[in-house]
Amino acid sequence: MSLIKVRNLEKVYQNDSVATSALAGVSFDIKDGEFVAIMGPSGSGKSTLLHVLGFIDDYTGGEYRFDGKTVFDYSKDDIAHVRNQKMGFIFQAFNLLARTSVLDNVKLPLVYSNVPPEKWDEMARAAIESVGLGHRLHHQPSQLSGGEQQRVAIARAIVNNPNVIFADEPTGNLDSRSGGQVMEVIQRLHDEGHTIVLITHETYTAEYAERILRLKDGRVESDVLVEERRRAADHFVK
Amino acid sequence: MTLNYLLKTALIGLKTNKSRAILTILGITIGITAIITVMSLGKGAQNLILGQVQGIGAKVIAIAPGRQPEGMTDFASVFTDSLRAKDLTALERKENVPHLSRIMPVVFGSDTAVYDNNIYRPTIFGVSSMFADIYDAYPSEGVIFSDEEVKSYADTVVIGAKLKDKLFGESQALGQKIKIKGKSFKVIGILPKKGAGSFINFDDAAIIPYTTAQQYIFGIKYFHRLAAEADTEANVDQTVADIKTTLRASHNITDPTKDDFFVETQADAMKTVGTITNVLTLFLAAIAAISLLVGGVGIMNIMLVSVTERTREIGLRKAIGATDANILTQFLLESVILTCLGGILGITFGAAISLLASVVLTKVLNQTWGFTVPLTAVLLGLGVSAFIGLVFGLYPARQASRKSPIEALRYE
Numbered sequence: 001m002s003l004i005k006v007r008n009l010e011k012v013y014q015n016d017s018v019a020t021s022a023l024a025g026v027s028f029d030i031k032d033g034e035f036v037a038i039m040g041p042s043g044s045g046k047s048t049l050l051h052v053l054g055f056i057d058d059y060t061g062g063e064y065r066f067d068g069k070t071v072f073d074y075s076k077d078d079i080a081h082v083r084n085q086k087m088g089f090i091f092q093a094f095n096l097l098a099r100t101s102v103l104d105n106v107k108l109p110l111v112y113s114n115v116p117p118e119k120w121d122e123m124a125r126a127a128i129e130s131v132g133l134g135h136r137l138h139h140q141p142s143q144l145s146g147g148e149q150q151r152v153a154i155a156r157a158i159v160n161n162p163n164v165i166f167a168d169e170p171t172g173n174l175d176s177r178s179g180g181q182v183m184e185v186i187q188r189l190h191d192e193g194h195t196i197v198l199i200t201h202e203t204y205t206a207e208y209a210e211r212i213l214r215l216k217d218g219r220v221e222s223d224v225l226v227e228e229r230r231r232a233a234d235h236f237v238k
Numbered sequence: 239m240t241l242n243y244l245l246k247t248a249l250i251g252l253k254t255n256k257s258r259a260i261l262t263i264l265g266i267t268i269g270i271t272a273i274i275t276v277m278s279l280g281k282g283a284q285n286l287i288l289g290q291v292q293g294i295g296a297k298v299i300a301i302a303p304g305r306q307p308e309g310m311t312d313f314a315s316v317f318t319d320s321l322r323a324k325d326l327t328a329l330e331r332k333e334n335v336p337h338l339s340r341i342m343p344v345v346f347g348s349d350t351a352v353y354d355n356n357i358y359r360p361t362i363f364g365v366s367s368m369f370a371d372i373y374d375a376y377p378s379e380g381v382i383f384s385d386e387e388v389k390s391y392a393d394t395v396v397i398g399a400k401l402k403d404k405l406f407g408e409s410q411a412l413g414q415k416i417k418i419k420g421k422s423f424k425v426i427g428i429l430p431k432k433g434a435g436s437f438i439n440f441d442d443a444a445i446i447p448y449t450t451a452q453q454y455i456f457g458i459k460y461f462h463r464l465a466a467e468a469d470t471e472a473n474v475d476q477t478v479a480d481i482k483t484t485l486r487a488s489h490n491i492t493d494p495t496k497d498d499f500f501v502e503t504q505a506d507a508m509k510t511v512g513t514i515t516n517v518l519t520l521f522l523a524a525i526a527a528i529s530l531l532v533g534g535v536g537i538m539n540i541m542l543v544s545v546t547e548r549t550r551e552i553g554l555r556k557a558i559g560a561t562d563a564n565i566l567t568q569f570l571l572e573s574v575i576l577t578c579l580g581g582i583l584g585i586t587f588g589a590a591i592s593l594l595a596s597v598v599l600t601k602v603l604n605q606t607w608g609f610t611v612p613l614t615a616v617l618l619g620l621g622v623s624a625f626i627g628l629v630f631g632l633y634p635a636r637q638a639s640r641k642s643p644i645e646a647l648r649y650e
Contacts, residue, residue: 077561084559095554112559
């Protein structure tokens with residue numbers, strides 16, 4: 001079944017008297033366990049789409065169902081809960097809390113969950129181990145490289161074991177080597193069964209996904225399967 | 239969310255801007271310091287005065303003419319001449335007031351005293367020989383006049399330390415004659431110095447038989463006060479009642495509301511002193527509290543800045559599942575921790591200042607000034623700090639909690 005179901009989705013930003021259309025009728029489905037890259041030039045509406053998909057923003061027309069429900073089916077607190085339990089977010093700017101250890105940064109989603117506090121440590125450690133930063137538990141973000149910081153952000157995104165991970169230009173601020181390491185982790189998460197929605201403007205990065213959805217001027221320009229997927233492992237062999 | 243985690247987060251937030259946090263809480267610290275100091279010194283002063291009132295003795299009963307003034311326009315009634323010699327005689331009868339152990343008339347006023355070329359204006363007390371026992375004021379040199387001297391309108395005087403100093407300086411006073419209102423008095427006793435800190439002190443006084451004072455100094459036939467004492471503390475209330483009954487009979491009064499005298503015990507006096515000092519202390523503390531308001535505005539200002547600075551953090555927290563209430567609690571707790579820290583510092587400083595003041599005052603007044611930080615002041619200080627944190631933190635915290643995650647994440 002489709003985890004994400006988008007039909008004629010529209011988003012119009014109303015600013016004083018000027019209406020700007022960011023999404024002008026977008027339709028697609030994403031199945032559970034899929035790895036989809038959403039591409040497009042800047043202004044194509046890809047970030048807006050990710051925010052709508054992630055329940056961070058609402059929409060003005062059409063319909064979007066996540067796991068069968070729309071954002072309007074929930075109260076404000078329930079939306080926060082859905083974001084916490086079923087979605088993980090990775091941002092271009094990492095958005096780690098400064099002066100807070102790697103461990104505490106990764107614990108953050110657990111703090112807002114129903115997970116009992118005595119389990120936080122164990123879960124956060126496991127997530128950090130899985131992105132290969134087990135030796136960095138007590139470091140602060142400022143002591144880490146950009147690639148490491150993004151991997152901490154990934155650990156934070158997966159610590160609650162969400163249904164889907166939304167990644168917004170996760171390699172945008174990284175050099176190619178760190179970017180490759182980050183994509184390797186994301187690809188592995190997909191192999192382990194996570195649904196991944198990746199926003200990027202680089203074809204190179206998009207080719208790690210199974211499927212590429214191209215947006216242009218708020219509409220879907222193309223929606224194709226990747227014939228020759230890039231494997232992060234190969235990247236390192238080369 | 240656990241409290242533990244919230245505290246940790248708040249402390250990280252505060253540590254991030256250590257010097258700013260310290261400056262922010264300065265207003266609260268100063269306010270609480272002022273309140274604690276005022277309340278502590280107020281308590282010290284109260285204890286000192288109460289201690290001295292207590293020193294008069296629990297058995298002492300004061301009878302004054304007139305009645306308690308009922309308002310500002312009622313002062314005339316205080317100055318009456320209702321206490322006369324026949325009242326004294328009536329009260330001295332055992333069958334009237336069985337538990338009265340002693341009673342002494344008091345008249346007082348002010349007039350010039352002259353010795354050689356030295357002139358001074360002492361307070362003149364006309365009393366009986368019981369004076370020393372009742373006020374615990376025994377002459378350090380010489381004696382006090384006897385009952386016979388009182389009866390015979392003797393012209394003998396016991397003088398306070400300051401009066402002795404003013405008239406005689408270092409020279410011998412005992413046996414000398416001084417002139418009070420033109421009449422010659424022989425100095426038969428000198429009282430030791432008590433100091434300005436004492437509630438009652440006779441340093442400035444010329445003490446003469448009340449008979450002489452009535453006749454020659456003031457030219458009156460009535461008493462300003464009757465100082466009485468019950469035989470035991472337990473009999474004070476009964477004695478007060480007996481005194482009232484006797485005086486009403488003597489004055490032909492049937493309606494107690496028309497009493498032309500009033501009777502006050504040490505307990506009454508202590509209650510009055512307590513009330514007055516409490517009111518004064520609270521009044522001063524309330525003025526000090528205004529600075530807390532200013533401090534509160536400072537807190538609000540800084541919290542608003544902090545909320546704006548941390549817009550991205552708020553956005554992130556919301557994106558990964560924080561509810562509005564979570565964010566509100568986080569920022570509210572931060573401001574409460576700030577103000578409570580300020581409060582704790584203020585309590586510490588206030589206590590330190592009071593301790594210092596008590597040491598200095600003890601030296602200056604030559605009286606033991608007890609150092610007390612009332613528990614109520616500490617609790618009040620903490621409570622007010624926390625309350626200010628809540629009140630002035632609420633608006634910034636609401637601003638934070640209302641931020642939409644999308645706006646917050648976009649914020650640069």
